[in-house]
Amino acid sequence: MKKLGVLLALLVLFGTLATGTVGAVYIPSSGDFGVYIFGSSSNVTISDGRLVLDATGSEYVRAWLNVTEFQAIEFDYQAYANNVLSGVSFMSGSSGVGLTFIEYDTGSIEVRKISGANYPQYDGSSDTIGGSIDAGTSFRNKYVHFRIEFQQRGTEWDLLVYKDGFLLYNLTNVQQHIDPLSIEKVVFGVPAVGIGNNLGWQGKVEFNNIQIYEVEYHIQLSLKDALSNQPLTGVTVKENGNVIGTLVDGGSLDLTKGTHTLTFEKSGYWSVTKTIDVQGDMTVSVEMYPDSAAFKFENFPSDISIPENTIYTLTFTLSPISTDAAYNTYLSLSGLSNVLEVQKDGQAVSPESGKYYLGDISGPTQISIKFKAGAVGQHGFTLSFESHDAIMSKTYTTTKSVTYTVEPLPFSVQMPSEWQVGQNELRISESSGQSYLITAVLKDSQGNEVWSDSHAFSPYEAYSFSVNVPSEGQYTLELQWNGQVATYDVTVNPAITLTTKQLTVEKGGEGTIVLHFKNPSSDxxxxxxxxxGGFLPSEINQSISVGPLTEKDVSIAFAVPEDLTYDAYELQVQVLQGNATVFQDKVAVSIGDSGGFTLFGGSSGNTWLWLGVGGLGLLALVGLARRR
Known part of the structure; x- marks a missing residue:
């Protein structure tokens, strides 16, 4: 419980009140004393820690302290009568004249008064702690210490009154009378009320060492390293420059209601100042950055969850902890493969040798990283910002680990085992028990839409789209639903390929063109x-068929004429499916010399010359053998 040292401001206006003042009122700001007086002649003195009420007459003189919440109040008080009319008994039970030293103003709740005198006691029949003294009895030079305290018991409150350290009484279950958390003011006073026929009282009451103990709330603190999310220990907490605790992660403070500005300090970390509004028990999270880092991450998403095959944009604010450490900044990404784009304040940043140059960061800067989610499961990557001081003499590194979860789509997708030109079946089955519209869109490599279709799915419904692929190449298939988009890469490999793009034939011989056919369909x-074209006297036509889910090579033979003018020709190859041309290409044909034996290479015209030379050499060898 935190003690509020009450500063009793000296109210000059009410330091000495003139005789005959009636109904003078002072309404203070919270934390000050106010005085309102009814009486014929009164004197109120308010100074630091002391309140004196000196009254003469038959009315009530009292002062109050504005408070919003408190749990206990302590003070010493002394009272004495200077002149009392004879035969009058003071402070005798609830009907006596007593000292009201605390009164709760609670609006619609009935005011409770606790009064005391020389030997106060609670008689159980009224709201007065009473006693009795004879006329002329005084408490001069005798101080009595009182403490009035509220203690919470479950949802109820008990009111305890201590006199000189001993429990005077315990009034339980007082919440039907008063809630200490709703008290608006505490009143101190001295009655000068006559009993009987115009009886009066002249006396003095002194309150000393007034202390208010405010209601405190339990503040639990989460203290983490902002980059690693590891718990911290030995964190010093200060308020108004004063140390109010040294805590570990999960530790707690007791703070009064209202606004508190706290500073958190730890060796090796930048200090953090945080303002909190305490209205009850609460948990406060504090992230501290190592002093080797230059930036802090603000508005960073937590618990990132991404449907599979969708594109996600991670957006956050990068703020310099110190602008002296945020020059010449680069961003590096580690462990993230499908990066589509990086932006700084809405402008795309191109990678340079695997890094993204962000320049000087002088204030809060929005960073966006767009990437495609991977397979279902837990994933992670690392952001690393490297920056420098103004003269590039010191390097700062701010590293942030990012984890995200890829969740299954609310529907299952069955695609063709191999995409082909023409119609392809795409089957989608709703699996989440929801109803929604799915739009399927096929885009070419330039991002242009080449096909689309939509279907409104009922819970657990299955539906087949017929996707028309116009030609071979690379495509992107998008499945759009509820503002989200799942993307798939589609490659349409050629169904027909020309195996013999080049070949060499001889005059008067034959040549063969080979084409490879692949049928990924079930038909x-x-x-x-x-x-x-070329040297062919007429067009060659050949019809073929390819079975379902099979591949085969098809050979087309042709004859080569003897009398050719050129040593190279070009033949046109065309494949039709029905009346539509589905493939066409060219074959480069080189013409070689016709038949004959060729020794050591060269043309056939030199063959006999080489044979003659070889024969002479052989005869020479035979002659040498005989001479031996």
Whole structure:
């Protein structure tokens, strides 16, 4: 419980009140004393820690302290009568004249008064702690110490009154009378009320060492390293420059209601100042950055969850902890493969040798990283910001680990085992028990839409889209639903390829063109192959079929004329499916010399010359053998 040292401001206006003042009122700001007086002649003195009420007459003189919440109040008080009319008994039970030393103003709740005298006691029949003294009895030079305290018991409050350290009485279950958390003011006073016929009283009451103990709340603190999220120990907490605790992660402070500005300090870390509004028990999270880092991350998302195959944009604010450490900044990404784009304040940043140059960061800067989610499961990557001081003599590194969860789509997707030109079946089955619209869009490598279709799915419904692929190449398939987009890469490999792009033939010989056919569908595919041009006297036509889910090579033979003018020709190859051309290409044909034995290479015209030379050499060897 935190003690509030009450500063009793000297109110000059009410330091000495003139005789006959009636109804003078002072309403103070919170924390000050106010005085309102009814009486014929009164004197109120208020100074630091001391309140004196000196009254003459038959009215009530009292002063109050504005408070919002408190749990206990302590003070010493002394009272004495200077002149009392004879035959009058003071402070005798609830009907006697007593000293009201605390009164609670609670609005609609009935005011409770606790009064005391020389030997105060609670008689159980009223709201007065009473006693009795004879006329002329005084308490001069005798101080009595009182403490009035509220103690919470479950949802109820008990009111305890201590006199000189001993429990005077315990009034339980007082919440039906008063809630200490709703008290608006505490009143100190001295009555000068006559009993009987115009009886009066002249006396003095002194309050000394007044202390208010405010209600405190339990503040639990989460103290973490902002970059690693590891718990911290030995964190010093200060308020108004004063140390109020040294804590570990999960430790706590007791603070009064209202606004508190706290400073958290730890060796090796930048200090953190945080303002909190205490209205009850609460948990406060504090992230501290190592002093080797230059930036702090603000508005950084937590618990990142991404549906599989969707594109996610991680957006946060990068703020310099010190602008002297935020020059020439680079961003590096580690462990993130499908990066699509990095932006700084909405402008795309191109990578340079695997890094993104952000320049000087002088204030809060928005950073966005767009990437495609991977497979279902837990994933992570690392952000690293490298910066320098103004003269590039010191390097700061701010590293942040990012974890995210990839969750299954609310529907299952069954794609063709191999995409082909033409119609392809895409089957989607709703699996979450929800109803929503799914739009399927096929885009080419330039981002242009080449096909789209939509279907409104009922819970657990299955539906097949017929995706029309116009030609071979690379595509992106998007599945759009509820503001989200799942993307898939689609590659349409050629169904027909020309194996013999170049070949060499001889005059009067034959040549063969080979084409490879692949059928990824479940239907038989029929084709017509046409070869024309070059030295061919007429077009070659050949019809073929390819079975479901099979591949095969098809050879087209042709004859080479004897009388050719050129040593190279070009043949046109065309494949039709029905009346539509689905493939066409060219074959480069080189013409070689016709037949004959060739020794040591060269043309056939030199063959006999080489044979003659070889024969002479052989005869020479035979002659040498005989001479031996």
């Amino acid at each position: 038989v595919q029929y084709y017509t192959i046409k070869v024309s």
